[in-house]
Amino acid sequence: MTTRDGPAPIQLIVNGQSRSVEADRDAPLLSVLRDDLGLLGTRTGCLEGRCGSCTVHVDGRAVQTCTTPLWSVTGRKIDTIDGAAPGSAIARVRDAFLHEQAAQCGYCVNGIIMTIASLIAGPAAPDRGHILTVLDERHLCRCGAHPRMLRALDRLLAETAA
Ligand code: FES
Ligand code: FES
Known part of the structure; x- marks a missing residue:
């Protein structure tokens, strides 16, 4: 119109x-x-x-x-x-990434955080293998920050399971 x-x-x-x-x-x-x-x-x-x-x-x-x-x-x-509201899935993923300093240039990271947050906010318990498959399919990081991102993901999953 x-x-x-x-x-x-x-x-x-x-x-x-x-x-x-x-x-x-x-x-x-x-x-x-x-x-x-x-x-x-x-x-x-x-x-x-x-x-x-x-x-x-x-x-x-x-x-x-x-x-x-x-x-x-x-x-x-x-x-x-x-x-991101305090306590939201987005904030929880962001905080795990901040805690592990999981970025180099940081350019890719906000999108990765959003994808992980959408997965952990779902009704099913977050599955590490599934999350990694989705990240592989949908995201590029050119900086080699992957090991720190994996540490952030594992921190998040441990917190979620606690
Ligand atoms: S800017 Fe949208 S997928 Fe790359
Ligand atoms: S941290 Fe630079 S592109 Fe991923």
Whole structure:
């Protein structure tokens, strides 16, 4: 729908808040989050759905925002790393990564944290092998920070099991 002055605003629910965005309906969610809403925790990487650095949650599922058009998330629940509430799955994963200093440049890490958080927040008990398979499929890290990330994951899983 358009108004006399341009496209009608699109309503989003981001980090628990209702937000109104005036942007092209086909714009990638990534650019809307960063450029329109100023949520810079979601990183820009390959822009081709290959690196995972742009991952957020949409209705609790990990989604790559560079290939997600704005129109497809209208009215849906979007969570980014910027809005991690204390005690939330996102905050727990982030804190485990911080504790283990699990990053080099840090560019890939926010997306990895979001994917792990979506997996541990599910109804089933988190399975280490499954988490690693998903990370292998969806994320790239060029810095060789993997050993520290694995330590962070193991710390998180131990805390979750306690
Ligand atoms: S920037 Fe989205 S997957 Fe790489
Ligand atoms: S820590 Fe640099 S790309 Fe992963």
